[in-house]
Amino acid sequence: MKILYFSWIKDGIGKSQEDITLNENIKNISDLIDFLITINDDYKKIFSDLSSIKFSKNMNIVDINEKIKNEDEIAFFPPMTGG
Amino acid sequence: MKILYFSWIKDGIGKSQEDITLNENIKNISDLIDFLITINDDYKKIFSDLSSIKFSKNMNIVDINEKIKNEDEIAFFPPMTGG
Amino acid sequence: MIKVQSEDFSVEKETKILLNKNNNVGAISSFIGIVRNKAKEKDLISMTLDHYPGMTEKMLQKIEDEALSRWKLLDSLIIHRYGELFPGENIVLVITLSKHRKDAINSCHFLIDWLKTKGPFWKFEKTKSSGHWVEALDSDNLEELKWNN
């Protein structure tokens, strides 16, 4: 699964993207986050407060219970502000 | 007194401006209109319905009871529409 | 600044002049009004804008001053053309500049609503078959009322 990080999430984790292979316990985005925070303290810190983190699956914004598969592209980012 | 006419008022009267000397009975715009309609039928026709005629004195829009003097510049015109 | 002129205008040129005069601009709103090629379903040949020189400038200046007092604007510009204009030609330009978008957007909207309802012009539309003076629309006056509170 391709995972992308943007803004201060990218800075905190220290990379803009990575590929991970899902194990079968990871069924939705919430599960994915539970997995990511086991990688190291940077992930743990970033995902300690989800109130300002948004998620997308295949470029559509989704909620934390969205089902995911290995072929999906997932992204984590803070609220956006353009203009 | 300089009097200006615009739009279909100008067309109806057949001139865009004229100078008249006020006699002392003409104290406000209403009096001026009463005088103008005595000039000929074109004026009479134009001023028969005042609902879509506006008045200005010295380039300020005023109402029909506005006092006027010989030195004033008076204009008659329909509601305006720009843009 | 206000300009009442028969010549055409360039939005980009006017925008550049305004940008060069002002610091820390964050938002520019503009509106351009253009002569359409239909007048009540008939093909329009031209639209002639008549005005009252002197009063026009006075009224435009007054409404610009009001916009500048109601919103936090860095600058503003109103250009209104007069004379005979043909379909596709520019009639009016409003540009407002501010730090934050709301001031520029709302004041630009206010100014163009005002120009449409109280802009001191009279329009004569010429079509193939006839010519007539355009009546001020009530809907335009209602539109303008919303700014009066």
Place this chain on the structure above:
Amino acid sequence: MIKVQSEDFSVEKETKILLNKNNNVGAISSFIGIVRNKAKEKDLISMTLDHYPGMTEKMLQKIEDEALSRWKLLDSLIIHRYGELFPGENIVLVITLSKHRKDAINSCHFLIDWLKTKGPFWKFEKTKSSGHWVEALDSDNLEELKWNN
């Protein structure tokens, strides 16, 4: 049409292209967002806009489609830049074209409110003393809510 690009844009050039493509345009509204030289009272060196290529275009296309369905528009254009931008540089351009002014004005306002609140970008502000990611403002989100009825 939507464009997500690092290059600058020209309002007049884009406006001309739109005018050539469309007939009977009566109203053009446009909004330009510009990088200001202050970030929370500090002198801004630059603002870098990061985005998610692919998702950006998808989201911009969706909101443009919504504007086209909500208002009677002849055409519209959104250009949003990304990359490192310096004070005075253009960030965003919205142009809407319609027969009557209300459609162009309201849709332009709607689009820029959306871009400010949901525009898929993240801004990094660099000042002399530091750099930080700009937080999305609640006031912007409230502003956007008014369109949801």
